[in-house]
Amino acid sequence: MKRSLVGLVALLLSTLVQLGCSTADVLGAHVLKGILKDDPTIVRATVKATADVNPDARDRPSPIKVRFYLLKNVKVLQNASYYDLKDQDRELLADDLLLYEEQVFKPGSVVQLELKLPPEETLEDAQVFLGIVAGYWRVDQAIWQLSREIEVHDTTEMEITLGQTGVTATVVD
Template sequence: MNNKLLSVLVVIFTLALSACTAVNKIVPPSTDVTFNVAADINPDINQRPSPVVVKIFELSSRTVFDNQDFFTLYEDPESVLGPDLLKKDELELQPGSKLEYPMSLDRNTRYVGFVVAYRDIDQARWRAVLAADPTGYDDVTVNVEEIAVYAKD
């Protein structure tokens, strides 16, 4: 009787695993990023809000990304990140806006990094990183605040 139960459990587990693989082939895994942008982002010298540029990086590792300065990542990410950089994109976000950004992740993506080009970069929290699952279906939120960016899944 125990062997029969074990056999049934093995069959159920195998079918469930096959179903997940089949779903990934029919509907490609994706990560949907929602950017919530504060109305007071990136103030100029007169405290008026200004748009920001956000660079999005798909990374196989975050070690190099975490240890670079803003200008190196912003101006020449390919040379500094090397093989860790799988894909990149760039967006301009307006104060007080909300943007839904769908991503189809590279199969080797393990992290998604965000770099925000604030006017006062020395005082800003300009970098955020999230762990990514290239086989999953995740929704993440990136909050772009006055002079700080925060990402959460």
């Protein structure tokens, strides 16, 4: 009697687990569909490098390498040193990193930048931040890093300026 009862319980549990998994998958997909939005999160930016951007040791304008990040949180970015981010940014930001792009800008250049995060990457109530790290020659005298919160599941238009000694970013209405 005990053996047949144990066998019956095992069979019942096995069946419930199998049903539960497929039911959970179906229910989970419906629940997530209600939480997720259909629109991607997009940052469209006009990036302008001024004619006098990033003066070198002889005060000549020089190209500047800039890294753009879409992040869940900016605490690590804001607290890290330039050199830590330069050498190991993806490792440091791994828990918060949603998207990464790197570009080099020549003095006087104007570039259209688009960072696009698919809708399934963020929940409706999530926060997303644009982080920027610019590789200035005189990093100790420059505003080399900034972050801005951006609208999730919407398009944020921005103007980013890479100036002589710092980077600025403004949301355009």
